[in-house]
Amino acid sequence: MAFALPVLATPTPAPSLVTERTSPRSVRISVTDRCDMACVYCRPSLKDGYVPAEDRLDVDAWEKLVRALVAQGVRRVRITGGEPLLFREIVEVVRRVRALGVEDLALTTNASRLAALARPLREAGLGRINVSIDSLDPARFRMITRGGALDEVLEGIDAALAVGFDEVKTNTVVLRGRNDHEVEAITEWAWSKGIVPRFIEVMGVGEGAKLFRTDVVGYHEMRASLARLLADDGARVDHDRGPAKYVRSRDGLHRVGFITGTTDTFCDGCDRLRASSTGVLRACLSKNDGVDVSDAARADDAAAIAQGLSDAWAMKPDASWKGCTEETASAVNMRATGG
Secondary structure, three states: OOOOOOEOOOOOOOOOOOOOOOOOOEEEEEOOOOOOOOOOOOOOOOOOOOOOOOOOOOHHHHHHHHHHHHHOOOOEEEEEOOOHHHOOOHHHHHHHHHHOOOOEEEEEEOOOOHHHHHHHHHHHOOOEEEEEOOOOOHHHHHHHHOOOOHHHHHHHHHHHHHOOOOEEEEEEEEEOOOOHHHHHHHHHHHHHOOOEEEEEEOOOOHHHHHOHHHHEOOHHHHHHHOOOOEOOOOOEEOOOOOOOEEEEEOOOOOEEEEEOOOOOOOOOOOOEEEEOOOOEEEOOOOOOOOEEOHHHHHHOOHHHHHHHHHHHHOOOOOOOOOHHHOHHHHHOOHHHHOO
């Protein structure tokens, strides 16, 4: 049975930023819009009035959706949220997605529940993991996350390292006057553990729109604060691995990544699609436009999902777009869209 796909905006074909691609190679699947933290750049508070969706996709629907996307050329999958480890069947999602033969399977987490789940996730086939950590000071961490416990996160990171993921990275959103003085300390701590630290400019998405014009610490400023540690090389992106730019350490043994969504938008070359927890395909983080393929996913209608992908991809902005600095970004709910 074929479904008519609900479109959240009228698809307006435009010159793609990925001129050599007619479909995405990468998809970020937000398995839940629930989160147990309320980071200042993401949510207004723990009690922000947001009601989690009741019609989230289940494991079977995610498997069918991702299978259809893989058939259309998707090769890399990142599992996100909300906080993906709150999804009760997260290990089964990993196991089923891995069985679909994707080239790269990764997950982003706040690590509050990682200590107990690191080994099951690794055994299920998860290859890489990114952990959000915005401070190494317990009080400051609690303030930025509005209640997060740093010791739980550190325990989760140690568990991830112990089970031997292919790669462990950290993500730190750098905020002026709050944690910008910790960039060097976080870098040295991460290197001491064999982790690649990454520093993110606060972006004007959702709650971040209240911060990014005043609190953003740009790439050049962050890099300058690490001058004694980093080589004078230019920053380089990893092929087929997203927008982060990496710089080597002076001894050549380590790297630091920078994600510059505000001072140097990375729309050009974006090959990413997002799938919300309710089955809406979106081609851009800074817009709410999308196509609802939830019914098609539940019914295993691969043709309808393929059409939904095509319609969503047609919404990709053209080369004049400036990503998360556009005004539309402030209306995006990161929990609902997926980080």
